[in-house]
Amino acid sequence: MNNRRNWLKQIGLGTLGLGFCQIEAFASPTEEYILPDLDNSPILLRSNENPYGPSPLARVAMAKSINNSNRYGWKLWPELIALIAKKNNVSDNNITLGAGSTEILDLVLQYTASKKGNFIMAETTFDYWTAPYEKLGLKKITVPLTKDKKHDLPAILKAIDSETKMIYICNPNNPTGTICNREELVSFIKEATQKTTVFVDEAYINYTKEQSLSDLVLENKNLIVTKTFSKMYGLAGGRIGYAVAHSATIDELNTLKSSPNMSVSIVSAVAAIASLDDEKFIHQVYTSNQEVKKYTTEQLTQLNLTCIPSYSNFIYFSLENYKKDYFKQLEDHNIQGTRIYEENGKWTRITIGTQKEMQRFIAAIK
Ligand SMILES: Cc1ncc(COP(=O)(O)O)c(C=O)c1O
Known part of the structure; x- marks a missing residue:
């Protein structure tokens, strides 16, 4: 908590009299704030980024720290x-x-x-x-x-x-x-x-x-x-x-x-x-990733595409049984996936986005 107070001071929040709980309340994200506009933005399933983050606490800290960006971070x-x-x-x-x-x-x-x-x-x-x-x-x-x-x-x-x-x-x-x-x-x-x-x-x-x-x-x-x-x-x-x-x-x-x-x-x-220390956010990200990964794996498997069980925020799967042009399907639906990593078996990778993003991904390749 002492550490927390120190850095709050350093980023200027301490002097504003904002306590930790108030920051949390102020930072509570709405879905709208976090998630991309699926109708207009590309769906980014290429680089294994976190589709929910940064954490609400990090957002507030970053915004406030801009005022101190004229200084080096020695402390x-x-x-x-x-x-x-x-x-x-x-x-x-x-x-x-x-x-x-x-x-x-x-x-x-x-x-x-x-x-x-x-x-x-x-x-x-x-x-x-x-x-x-x-x-x-x-x-x-x-x-x-x-x-x-x-x-x-x-x-x-x-x-x-x-x-x-x-x-x-x-x-x-x-x-x-x-x-x-x-x-x-x-x-x-x-x-x-x-x-x-x-x-x-x-x-x-x-x-x-x-x-x-x-x-x-x-x-x-x-x-x-x-x-x-x-x-x-x-x-x-x-x-x-x-x-x-x-x-x-x-x-x-x-x-x-x-x-x-x-x-x-x-x-x-x-x-x-x-x-x-944003355990709440980390827990939410972990849980969502598990749920959405399970959904995506099941859907890919139903399409007869072999998936490697994943311990991460992406899935490695084979396009060997896929009959359409996978990359064209993605392009037509404004979705960014990644390349073929192994020609033998046509293995590719897809990042786990939000549930909505993955529904769009599955609909696009069906
Ligand atoms: C396994 C692995 N290591 C390291 C990195 C580099 O990540 P960053 O430089 O953003 O920490 C990545 C990025 O995708 C990665 O997949």
Whole structure:
């Protein structure tokens, strides 16, 4: 509560005499306020954004913080780091912030490149961030997913050689939505980190009941975990994410930045602080995602389209049995989906939007 008071003061709400409850009341969203105009706007089911967010508390915090945007966030960054550390059961020196977790992904790529060699990732995973790897002098080794589209951890272990400097595990995996459970990963990490760095991307972990691996960094210098406010917290446009790692590893990562934490704006920092404790909003987003995902999976299955059970806010499904031109159907109905990830089986991904959006999506492809 003290922290809360501090940042309220910093963003100017304290002096207005607004208490926390009053802010909540003021921020109560109406459906109209949150949801897009389905008749005129495109339905965005492409980038796994949260269709409900930002959280009501974050909206108020951001609006108020605009008045302070002439200042750097010197005081806010440590406060945010402390809250994030607490949430992850680690210390403040185990955290570094980025403008979205993309900044952290870039940083880890540079960190890997500074050691020279290769890195390993699954054949179908979130890989845009590795685009500059050749220019940075790295080699990439890919390992196919299992038949049920999961990371093949034993095969990844086998692929490690003396030049391997990093292994990327996206958990849950984008685009397949599959997860490895904590037990599997703990034993994988124990073995792999004797030889190399394991980098676990938990961008979608809040959509599961799986426990994050962030606490393991305290004992392990070769483990880096990243998280983002872009998904469950609805701040994709806010651009804020972070890494959790051993303090020595955080120090090393920070030496690759001109100024650690500097890329996070005051507006994003207050939004993140406000969102972290907005349990009500997080619960609503989680529940809605589960319900709408169930509906969408059932509808796709009824259309004879195979879906991979998803632990995230998107579904990976096969267009192999689909008779029409899927992408034309989407275009004709002003819906943005994404591409084919695997030609074999014609696997694509669709983000879980609101119930109305997904009804429109299903109607469009029927
Ligand atoms: C698995 C994964 N990691 C990281 C990111 C990057 O997200 P951001 O930079 O918005 O934190 C994304 C974005 O879609 C993602 O899917």
